[in-house]
Amino acid sequence: MPPKSKARAFRVPPAKPGAPSKTEPPSPFSRPSSKLRPFISKLSKDHVYITHIDMHPVDLKRKIFLVPVLMNVVIVGLIIWRAKYILPYYIKICLSLMAGQHNETTIDTTRTPMNGQAKEILRRTMTFMVDLLIYVFIWPWPREFFTGRSKGNPVLWRFVVGFNEEEIIVRRSRKWFYPEINMLEEGTTQDLVFSNVRQATDPIWMGEKTGYLMLSKEWDLDWKLMIAATKLCDKKALDMMDDFKPTIFIHSEEFGWMTIESPTASSTEQEEEGRRKIVAFKDELTALGKESLFFRWIELVQYESSQPGGFGPERQKKTMLKAKQLFEDQGIDFDKFWAKIGGMQGMPGMDEM
Template identity: 65%
Template structure:
């Protein structure tokens, strides 16, 4: 994070419009984004934080994942249309009755007991409430899925982009970004919130376990329009696909668009290498059908490192001996396995001298 002497600049919260970037470089860990991204950046809102990355999950896997929300939203729409078809005539008759045309929905309070009138009013109130809840809470799901406009929608994105082995994913911060204030002020609660949310969002282990579509959560939206625009720029060869590697983009009044590449966003280069090693470790065990060893390894290291004597070199050697027994009990050559993924150097907690 930057020094406190540079923390008086204000973060931009104004509407998106082209602006001339300052000639002064932003403080670390921020850098200037690649000039190749200039055309893409003009299409982003300055009010939000963005994360770009390349989704390398297999095309068939992405198709299967996408079919789940498609089928779910089609079922919801079918249920809503069925509800409209069955309840629609009732509402039409109610409106007709309100206009003075007598029908079976008309309540003649002078000829029926008041208890029956109250019961009928409560019944109709229940019907109205059910339909109101459907309209307010359920209808927006298929509406936004098939026809959302503010940041686009998944159907338009898939219709234009299709399914690819390598896809550009653009995440956009949700409403929590309204409270971050000056992101360069390392002592502010808002800055810490922003950096915490960013670190979680770019964690390599978390990202390796899901395709882009599954990264929607309470902190981040997917910006479908930005994803379409980025893909079009790559298809036109205006920008390279590699320019959308894992990068955090934040706008600031004094510095314009600022970037943090994945190693800085997630921690030090050493921490990034450790995460990469863990991913390789897990993937290699999964490939040989021994994924359970990964979780047993994590449990073993966590248990041994939490002991009262710390986790110094001697304790690490004892842990490695236990791990070797655990691996070889399942037919995995411990020493050959580590050679295959490049050794233990860089593994968190396993590289102390």
């Protein structure tokens, strides 16, 4: 689950007064542009979807993707080694039991004492259990990684899309969401959806992770949709930056597909300013060769904002002093740095500064 933050990553605006339209969904929902129909036709009503553009450096994306590739290659290698080692043993057991062929796995019950038979049965049972666990719990990892079909697989996605500065990321809800939820009815279930969406669109959390790292127990990555969306943009049917900015897609029986645009893309002027400052903050540190400082600052703000008592002005000032020390330890003038990007005002998590 994305870490909790006080940053206003996603806010559900209050419903507008007056009678709701019978043809338009109520606030904060809206109808998606008709231009998006080729993409929306591929969505499943059983899920909530989130789209955004991953703009992290290509080198970082390559390094992050290399980790699961190597891990799954090692797993496949170990499984192949295990299969080559154990299959002859299982074949001999089958021949002994089914064909009556005498071999080293045959147990002569007339000559083997009960204690010896029990030990052999226990040993074989443990061997069967180990291989069953490997097949049920470990084998699905590389299988889904290299050949997954239900939602595609990351290897096919990278093969088709490659590594780019700007990449379309499509997340879809896991089992916590079910199609019977009425998103137009206020209550606990609607709050659950909004809560999960709010955390998943936290600008600080999104700023520190590439698309591939956004897999969680609440959200999965839909590789097929990511490939389809990229192809639609390559054909100029859709515009990547305009049509796949941070947006939530939710289906309603009454209105069909509805969207909510995350404030990281469009909402209040203050939230948009906060997003611009996050980007400027990270870009400036990257240019100085201090990108790691960006992530340390995020960790500091997230930690301090999660402490008891809230993240009021006093705690924000203490956090700023700690951040100033981090910058000075790296040889960066804290005050000049923030003056260059327009100050801290409006930064998510530093609302009172």
